[in-house]
Amino acid sequence: xxxxxxxxxxxxIAAALAYLVPGLxxxxxxxxxxxxxxxxxxxxxxxxxxxxxxxxxxxYRSEPGKPRTELLSFVAQCGVGLPGLFAINQGRRYRRxxxxxxxxxxxxxxxSFQGKIQVQQGDQDIAEEMTGTIAxxxxxxxxxxxxxxxxxxxxxxxxxxxxxMLAEGTRxxxxxxxxPRRMVSADIVEEENGRTVRIGRLExxxxxxxxxxxxxxxxxxxxxxxxxxxxxxxxxxxxxxTMIAGLLNVLAVWDAFDGPAYGYGLDTETDEIPGGSSVxxxxxxxxxxxxxxx
Amino acid sequence: MLTTLAxxxxxxxxxxxxxxxxxxxxxxxxxxPARILQRTVKHFVMILLVLGLILxxxxxxxYKL
Numbered sequence: 001x002x003x004x005x006x007x008x009x010x011x012x013i014a015a016a017l018a019y020l021v022p023g024l025x026x027x028x029x030x031x032x033x034x035x036x037x038x039x040x041x042x043x044x045x046x047x048x049x050x051x052x053x054x055x056x057x058x059x060y061r062s063e064p065g066k067p068r069t070e071l072l073s074f075v076a077q078c079g080v081g082l083p084g085l086f087a088i089n090q091g092r093r094y095r096r097x098x099x100x101x102x103x104x105x106x107x108x109x110x111x112s113f114q115g116k117i118q119v120q121q122g123d124q125d126i127a128e129e130m131t132g133t134i135a136x137x138x139x140x141x142x143x144x145x146x147x148x149x150x151x152x153x154x155x156x157x158x159x160x161x162x163x164x165m166l167a168e169g170t171r172x173x174x175x176x177x178x179x180p181r182r183m184v185s186a187d188i189v190e191e192e193n194g195r196t197v198r199i200g201r202l203e204x205x206x207x208x209x210x211x212x213x214x215x216x217x218x219x220x221x222x223x224x225x226x227x228x229x230x231x232x233x234x235x236x237x238x239x240x241x242t243m244i245a246g247l248l249n250v251l252a253v254w255d256a257f258d259g260p261a262y263g264y265g266l267d268t269e270t271d272e273i274p275g276g277s278s279v280x281x282x283x284x285x286x287x288x289x290x291x292x293x294x
Numbered sequence: 295m296l297t298t299l300a301x302x303x304x305x306x307x308x309x310x311x312x313x314x315x316x317x318x319x320x321x322x323x324x325x326x327p328a329r330i331l332q333r334t335v336k337h338f339v340m341i342l343l344v345l346g347l348i349l350x351x352x353x354x355x356x357y358k359l
Contacts, residue, residue, distance in 0.1 A: 006325055033327045041314040048310075052300060233304060241311070248315065251322040261323040 011257045018256035020081045022249050025256035038252040042245045046080050049241030056227055057238040060091035061218035079246030087216035093176050094217050102172040104146035108137040115205025128156040141168050164188045178217040181206035312341045
């Protein structure tokens with residue numbers, strides 16, 4: 001085996017690091033220039049592709065009975081390392097949790113809130129955008145089934161402060177889904193002479209979904225079609241950027257593992273070599289070039 | 295800058311893409327920074343020329359269509 005022209009340290013560790021985070025393997029080997037090139041180029045391409053698609057282009061969707069061709073783009077994207085592994089895990093979480101709305105909670109949940117309320121109180125009709133906070137708590141319904149109740153407080157678009165109680169049967173969107181907002185569906189009620197009376201409902205209401213519960217989560221078929229419609233040709237562009245980023249990292253991983261194709265100081269292929277000698281011959285015949293950078 | 299690029303004609307995306315591909319490809323082949331940069335410029339120009347040539351052929355083929 002030829003001597004490497006650079007000090008690769010432990011090539012396996014370097015390759016693993018280079019796969020996980022582009023440039024990290026080269027940083028480990030002390031090849032700072034290359035670490036900068038790989039990390040900036042690969043992560044920029046990948047990040048730009050994600051940004052173009054609002055983070056929705058990157059997903060591991062493997063459904064039984066569906067064609068596996070959809071996985072090909074993911075295989076290319078997966079070359080970028082940690083995000084690929086994260087996406088595989090998100091795909092598994094999505095399949096486990098399914099597309100079920102949440103109609104019961106194990107513990108109270110409080111969050112910021114935005115949406116629209118429609119309330120009728122006496123002669124007053126309110127239909128306004130609202131922002132504020134919403135608190136959900138687990139409860140037992142009138143038939144003994146677990147349900148969710150809550151309270152929403154905040155400010156209407158006209159500046160009026162409001163505080164409403166949410167009825168039993170409040171529902172939340174799926175916990176894991178590819179959207180940074182989680183839908184809330186609830187009726188608004190108030191106590192009147194010891195009775196609970198429905199006075200309105202929340203519309204287009206949502207709470208933020210945590211990054212871990214939406215990023216790289218697979219889109220459903222209809223969501224994917226909506227994304228195509230929304231992005232048009234930028235869907236393919238985003239896909240190309242993220243796929244090329246992943247494929248370029250394969251070159252970076254191999255460079256971390258085996259060094260460059262033409263080593264330090266051996267900066268010609270065959271065009272500058274008298275008599276057309278092969279590079280491998282030069283590498284073997286010029287051991288003084290070995291370690292020049294180490 | 296990202297917004298400007300995204301709003302521009304889609305063809306402009308070729309430039310950063312070609313730069314990144316040239317840089318990474320040549321980084322995987324050479325070790326000396328000067329050589330990497332020199333070869334990157336060469337490859338970048340080559341990519342643009344080849345794509346320009348293809349564009350020229352397509353324009354010629356579709357002339358008066």
